[in-house]
Amino acid sequence: MRMVVGRRGFLALPALALAPAVASASAEPPLIVLQPLGARIPAAELEAVSSALTAFYEVCVETRAPLGLPRRAYYPVRNRYRAEGLLDYLVEQGSAEARVTLGLTSVDISTTKPPHEDWGILGLATIDGRSAVLSSFRCRRGAKDGDHVRTRFAKTAVHELGHSFGLQHCATPGCIMHDGEGSVHTTDMEHDLCADTRARLAKAGMLRAAAKSPFI
Numbered sequence: 001m002r003m004v005v006g007r008r009g010f011l012a013l014p015a016l017a018l019a020p021a022v023a024s025a026s027a028e029p030p031l032i033v034l035q036p037l038g039a040r041i042p043a044a045e046l047e048a049v050s051s052a053l054t055a056f057y058e059v060c061v062e063t064r065a066p067l068g069l070p071r072r073a074y075y076p077v078r079n080r081y082r083a084e085g086l087l088d089y090l091v092e093q094g095s096a097e098a099r100v101t102l103g104l105t106s107v108d109i110s111t112t113k114p115p116h117e118d119w120g121i122l123g124l125a126t127i128d129g130r131s132a133v134l135s136s137f138r139c140r141r142g143a144k145d146g147d148h149v150r151t152r153f154a155k156t157a158v159h160e161l162g163h164s165f166g167l168q169h170c171a172t173p174g175c176i177m178h179d180g181e182g183s184v185h186t187t188d189m190e191h192d193l194c195a196d197t198r199a200r201l202a203k204a205g206m207l208r209a210a211a212k213s214p215f216i
Contacts (some may be wrong), residue, residue: 028060029058029059029060030058030059030060030099030100030206031059031060031061031062031095031097031098031099032053032057032059032060032061032062032098032099032100032102032161033061033062033063033064033094033095033098033100033101033102034046034049034050034061034062034063034064034102034104035064035067035090035093035094035101035102035103035104036063036064036065036066036067036103036104036105037066037067037068037069037086037103037104037105037107037133038066038068038069038105038106038107039105039106039107040066041066041104041105041106041136044146044150045104045136045149045150045153046063046104048150048151048153048154049102049104049153049154049157050063051154051214052154052155052157052158052214052215053157053158053161054208055208055211055212055213055214056158056193056201056207056208056211056213057158057161057165057201057206057207057208057211058205058206058207058208058209059099059206064095067093069081069086069105069107070085070086070089072085072089073085073086073089075110075118077118078108078110078118078120079108080107080108080109080110080118080120081105081107081108081109081110082109082110082111082118083109083110083111083121083123083124083133084111084124086103086105086109086124086133087103087124087125087126087129087131087132087133088131089103090102090103090130090131090132090133091130091131094130094131098130099130099164100129100130100131100132100161100164101130101131101132102131102132102133102134102157102160102161102164103131103132103133103134104133104134104135104136104153104157105133105134105135105136105137106135106136106137107135107137108120108135108137108138109121109123109124109133109135109137111124120137120138121135121138121180122134122135122138122139122152122156122180122184122187123135123156123157123159123160124160125160125161125163125164126163126164127163127164127166127167127168128164128165128166129163129164130164131164132160132161132163132164133160134153134156134157134160136149136153138184139152139153139156139184139187141184142184142185151187151215152184152187152188154214154215155176155187155190155215156187158176158193159176159177162176162177162193162197162201165201165204165206166204167197167200167201170194170196170197172194172196172197173189174189174190174191174192174194175190175192175193175194175197176190176191176192176193176197176215177193177194177197178190190215191213191215191216192213192215192216193211193213198211
């Protein structure tokens with residue numbers, strides 16, 4: 001998620017920060033729901049996203065049956081779906097028990113990035129929010145093969161969920177939480193979460209013990 005890069009975007013909420021976890025050690029890890037939107041998402045892409053999320057985060061992941069894309073989020077001028085509208089839709093349709101409902105789609109999605117009224121992105125999330133969305137559409141640009149697409153898609157999922165857990169963009173090049181800088185190719189240079197990002201997640205109780213990146 002990022003404010004408006006061609007890769008990811010985020011919507012910042014004021015006065016929110018990555019807070020320490022308060023749940024007891026016996027509590028279940030937070031539930032992350034993978035919610036396909038629109039046309040069928042290939043099983044291999046869903047598995048890549050699920051595996052990447054559980055490699056880094058102390059979470060449970062469940063995949064739900066697909067939902068249709070909401071017409072109200074459609075932007076006919078560019079034949080895209082506005083990501084903000086999808087975030088609202090995911091909150092409305094999501095399970096009450098889910099910490100985050102993560103929408104996955106293959107259609108092009110966009111947000112507003114001044115001076116651009118409609119800017120194509122890989123994903124969007126609200127800082128410390130209940131929903132995030134990502135698209136495989138731009139992951140296919142210049143991809144070498146299906147595995148390359150799946151890797152980009154999975155990295156975007158890790159990035160967007162990080163925003164949902166309160167993380168801002170990271171200044172460290174190569175960190176998966178680094179800003180996309182307007183290009184999907186940025187994902188190809190990111191292989192892990194940096195030490196500072198890991199420390200923040202660990203403080204919040206969201207980093208999986210001995211988390212190991214599947215992208216190295």
